[in-house]
Amino acid sequence: MVFDQSSLLLQQLVNGITLGGVYALIAVGYTMVYGVIQLINFAHGEIYMLAAFVALTLITQCHIPFFASFFITIGICGCLGVVLDYIAYRPIRKSPRLAALITAIGMSIFLQNLALILWGGQIHSFPQDVLPKIFTKIAINFSDVIVTWLEVFILCVTVCSMFILHYIITRTKIGIAMRAISQDKVTASLMGIPVNRVISFTFFIGSALGGVAGILVGIYYNAVFPTMGYVAGIKAFAAAVLGGIGSVPGAMLGGWVLGITEVLGAGYFSSEYRDGISYAVMILVILFKPSGLIGKPLPQKV
């Protein structure tokens, strides 16, 4: 190889951190819902996909400026999560967990096909003139390593979202309620915590973050299509498990670990087995530390 290895590595790390941040955002949604109601919400990837479509429609059809569309879409996605919980999961909250899991898969298929009917199966992209001009400009150019403003924007949004989330969970009343429910639902309700309302709020936050990720990915790769949520959802789920499902900092760490491994795997080993490499890392971690990187160890049942 004739080129500078260190600048290749740096550029790949930039790619990996951007991708990992997006995985982390989606993974947080999985892990929050799991923490509160022990449900793996497979429709979460579809919320992410719908966010990209809603933003695209708002920008190109309704001609709403990018940043306004960004916040409207986040709101819509949050509400969508609440509606999803209300119509699909709340009625069967007391049934066996398998029933809820199957419902989640059903909702995922339903939403995917809804998008297929509404927008068609082709890959849509954001026209170049509707996005802020600054996104395509170069922010840092350091010996062949290029970071665009869009990448800076994605990283900032990801980190800010994480901080806001951390604040909500640790410092606010509703955050404390969420943690209480995740420890013991019955006792929490006996203490006067409105369990259903807090669960709705959890869905709102989780789905809104998934929505943020959907828009960011939609503009970063410029590809919006109905099945985009499937692969991203599985990857983010893997990230959540890797970090320790139920743990919010774990999901963030898991997202970044998975994103960086994937990009480095594709860049240095074999791009053909790119997904395989990232899942292999996940399996290895789970083998040696079944509770994930920073998950709480499961209590022994006697």
Next chain:
Amino acid sequence: MKKGLYSCVCVVMLLLATSLWADTIYIPVASPYTGQLASFGEGVKNGALLKADELNAAGGINGNKVEIQLEDELCDPKEAASVATKLAKDPKYSIIIGHLCSSATLAALPIYRDAKLPAITPASTNVNIGKMSPYYFRNVYKDDFQGFFLAKYVHKIKNFKKIVIFYEVNDYSMGLMLAFMLEAKKLGIEILGTEAFTSETTDFKPQLTKFKMLKPDAVFIPGYAPQGTLIIGQATSMGFKVNFFGADGLDDELMLKNQNAEGLFVTTPFLPDKAGAQAESFIKAYKAKYNKEPNWFAANTYDAVGIAAAAMKAVGLKREDITKYLAGIDTKEKAYEGVTGKTYFDANGDCLKDAFIKTIKDGKWVSADQQLIE
């Protein structure tokens, strides 16, 4: 009284009209009509329906009405196999037109072979198709030809010396890459590196980052348009300025929406302005019916349906007889003359046809200024 007479005449005419067709012959045309590659399927559909209309206007096949039956398989090998199973079982089908993607064709191939059902693919270019079944024919060139042709073109006309290849993990793309690399080696073109992606990939940046560091003259994308347009867009956003070229898989309207695809060039089996006189009326009729220029999928499918109809006209509807008839079209003299030129098959059922180069100029597909005619 007069009124009664009129209605009598009307009824008789109606009866005549419905009984004009002795029977209906169904020709299944299998291709993706929905999903990512739906726009390719649109050309296939339009070409097939136009040919069927013209056949019926000319009296059908020996007095039987021709009806095209569209079978959607999303370019997915699994779907293609299930469509093929359904068609192979039904004795009312004597010949299949399809499939479009090489991977789909290769999945359907053993099923048609076991049912001794002849098939013509208007678009699958993978090298192995003809060799694997005596019942499979095609009126499109093979990837080895296409790959060799592209290597010669970039060597002679474009004078590229260092090339990287960004291929998709499927039969079409990998076959094309191998052929290109073989010829490139002979011509002294240096292949700096190859990277892969799958049809689900949307993030091409890790691989493009690697390519960028290698500083090639051009990137060869032997894939399909939905990924091709993303690759070119992402390369531009990374500040990776380089020539891109591909094969017939990138020949799609979708590429035109990408402003960065200006200058991209691809191989294609059919160019409206390079086609012979026989294509003139086809292009005219196509424009009148669909209000756009025919692409190569439309032209090749139009001819494939034409070949199938000629076979049924000559020897009837028995699967064996049709296979024998098609295998008999083996010299230039016996060739079927269609809008894409003369089609005749070699011992494998493959055919030899010219390739052309088209390029994007001012947001439109046009014939490249310099063609390579051998």
